[in-house]
Amino acid sequence: MCKVLVFAGTTEGRKISEFLEKQKIQTHVCVATEYGETLLPKSSYLSISHERLDETAMKEAMQNMHPSLVIDSTHPYAAEVTKNIRKACEETKTEYVRLLRAGSTEDTKNDSSVYVDSVDEAVEYLSTTTGNVLVTTGSKEIHKYTKIENYKERIFARVLSLSNVAEHCKSLGFEGRNLICMQGPFSMELNEAMLRQLDCRYLVTKMSGVTGGYEEKLEAAKRAGCICVIVGRPLKEEGLGLIECKALLCRRFGLKQNQKVSLVGIGMGNPDTCTIEAIKAIKEAELLIGAKRMVESVLHSEQDVLIEYNSEKIKVYLDKHPEYEKIAVLLSGDVGFYSGAKKLQETLKEREVRQISGLSSPIYFMAKIGRSWDDAVITSAHGKEENLVELIKTHQKVVSILGTKDAVANLAKTLTNYGMGKVIFFVGERLSYPDEAIVQGSADSFCDYEGDALSVIYIENKEAEGLPSTHGVKDSAFLRDKVPMTKEEVRCVSLAKLGLREDSVCYDVGAGTGSVSVEMALRTPKGRVYAIEKKETAVELLKKNKQKFMTDNLSVIEGVAPEALEALEVPTHAFIGGSSGNMESILRLLLEKNPKIRVVINCIALESVAEANRCMKVLPFEDVEMIQLSVSRAKKIGSYQMMMGENPITIFSATGKKEEKEEE
Structure with missing residues (x-):
């Protein structure tokens, strides 16, 4: 008893048998030779026989085994065998499936085969080649091979071991080692050994089917690296490919x-x-x-x-x-x-x-331009935002993938605008393809560049300097004019309380000169900072300080909070240095955008302190902390140093408390 009966004679037959065995489907496999049996796994789910069966024997096997399905994977040219299997299935009312060889739906040739209609065509083809040829098409047309130049040396004729056949071949000039008289059938191993011994590059055969040892010849030629010249055209059959057959079995048996x-x-x-x-x-x-x-x-x-x-x-x-x-x-x-x-x-x-x-393209590209990448920053701006300016400003070697045609030009313009137009660009496009292109030059020479939508860029900035590891840009470094500015020491404490991360999205409300905004931007190279300011003079200073510190991830927003905040992306952190009397509405909007937002508020006036304290109580905040910071700075008066007190600053810090919804 078995569920599936497989008539195997091809690689596909072996593979479908192995598939059934793996799936623990009881299967019987019929192969034509002992060699075919050795290719199949030994398993309790797989029984194998290697006798050649005629139609009657096939019918008896089906009646005894009662398979629900018969898979015919015999060779395409074993037409008689396929005919017998079909007939046996019809008579036993067993479902029949034809499993085709790879490519059989169009053409059963393999990569090492040449198909011709006649021996004459085979001779014509071989006349255009070089190398030894083993001819197995018989003695009746052996005379046609004498048209091939140097046929006495190139052609090895394998014919029947009959005296009249041998004499006929000898009269044509085939003798010695070039005349092989043997009686078949020949195994795959013998065919392979003969091809190797004679150093043949070609084997000529007719479509003789199983009884003529056709499949053994094809397999031997494949293993010996020979080209088969096959007299006869490929058959066209209907049936299932290997994957389609597996799909059928999966549906049938729920596999x-x-x-x-x-x-x-x-x-x-x-x-x-x-x-x-x-x-x-x-x-x-x-x-x-x-x-x-x-x-x-x-x-x-x-x-x-x-x-x-x-x-x-x-x-x-x-x-x-x-x-x-x-x-x-x-x-x-x-x-x-x-x-x-x-x-x-x-x-x-x-x-x-x-x-x-x-x-990866950056690694390939770096090798192409002769640069090491172990000391480079490697990133990608393809399909995502990346603060390349900050990386270039602080690293001598930066490599990035870009994803638009104008990406190189836009980066070049930005760097030139920030005073870095002389850094060196290497741009690679269509890498590894025949039309690969690599160009180099200073950044300012690429301002009008338009290239491929996908490119790799390497930027070399020998003047790059790394960022300090702590907050605290000197007050004197900022452009100030008469606009109020949060002092260095206050910035350090406020930003420490804020607890920024490199990818934070920050609001600076009432940004003034932008000293806090700039420090935020420097600490969030993978994030974004929005500086919100209502005064026109302060907005101009903000833009100048952004330019001076090359903080490309800083966006200046002119307007009054909270209205100016509504269209901005969701923040993770917010610093409030000035609220224009709108503190509660600003905080409510921040909590609406992000209920878990981290907030720091700086207050000088007592009224502002009182309002901030009230907001901390009425709004959903936790981890509320309030400190007062007094800073005194030495001032030289004559020969003495006198400590001059700055305005005391009250600093509130808190985190939004996400309110849990009551269960209905």
Whole structure:
């Protein structure tokens, strides 16, 4: 008894048998030779026989085994065998499935085969080649091969071991080691040994089917690295490919299999830059998934394709198609550098997922321009905001991926505007492709540059200086005029209470000269600072200080809070240095935008202190802290140093308390 009966004679037959064995489906496999039996796994779920069966024997086997399904995966040219299997299935009322060889839906040729209609065409083709040829088409047309130049040396004729045949061949000039008289059938091993011994590059055969040892010849030629010249055209059949057959079995028996997903970094697009491991994973995959450009660059003809890069949609597709065992998801560059691999790894965690590294464009690019990258900052501004100005200002070497045609020009203009127009640019586009382009020059020479939408840029700034590790820019460093400014010591304490992170989004309400805004921006290189100021003179000073300190992540907003805050992105932190009597409404809006916001308020007037204290009580804040800071600064009077007191500052700090909603 078995659930499936497989007539195997091809690689696909072996693979479907292995699939059934893995799924623990009781299967019987009929192969034509003992060699075919050795290729299959030994298992309690797999029984194997290697006798050649005629129609009657096939019918008896089906009646005895009662399979619910018969899979015919015999060789395409074993037409008589396929006919017998079909007839036996009809008579026993057993479902029949034809499993095609790879490519059989269009053409059953393989990469090492040349098809011709006749021996004459074979001779014509061989006349254009060089290298030894093993001819197995028989003695009746052997005379036609004498048209080939140097045929006595090139052609090795294998014919029947009959005296009249040998004499006929000898009369044509085939003799000695070039005349092989043997009686078949010949095993794959003997064919392979003969091809290697004679150093043949070609094997000529007719489509003789199983009895003529056709399949053994094809396999031997493949293993010996020879090209098969096949007399006869490929057959066209209807049936299922391997994956379609697996899908049928999955539906029929409710099968699931352990899908193995490779997240493959394919480099920049040129297959020559793929790693050997990546090429192997791609070649072995039954299904390729990725963007169209990436899939087309590595696709093999017999692979199924899903053009998709959304991780959730990929998961849904794989859930619906358990027939795929080996899947490769193609990702540009390297899987660890701003890649979709991170999300895919999590989304597909129920499967067996592995990541295969690829060559990222920044690494390739740095090698191309002869620069090391171990001491460079490597980042990406492709599809996301990145404060490149701050990185360039504070690091001598910066590498980034850019994602728009005008990105290089925009960066060049910004740097030039900040007085850094002489830093060096290297720009790479279409990396690894035949039209690869790399240009270099000073930043100011790229202000009108328009390039490819995707590029890599390397910026070299030999005058870069790192940031101090603490707050405290000197008061004298700021442009001030007559606009009030939060003093250095007060800024240090206030910002310490604020507790910024490098990616914080901050509001500075009542920014004045922008001393707090600038210090915020310097401490949040991956974040954003909004300086809100209503006075025109102060706004101009803000812009000048932004320019002086090159804080490109600082946005100056002219207007009155809270109205000026409404359209801004959600803040994580807010500093209030001036509220124009609107403190409560400002705080309410901040809490509305982010109930967990961190707030610091600086007050000088007692009325402001009282209002801030009241707000801390009536609004949902926690971790409320109030300190008073008095700073005295020495002033030289004659030969003496006198301590001169600054205005005492009251500093409130608090965190929004997210109110829990009552359960209904």
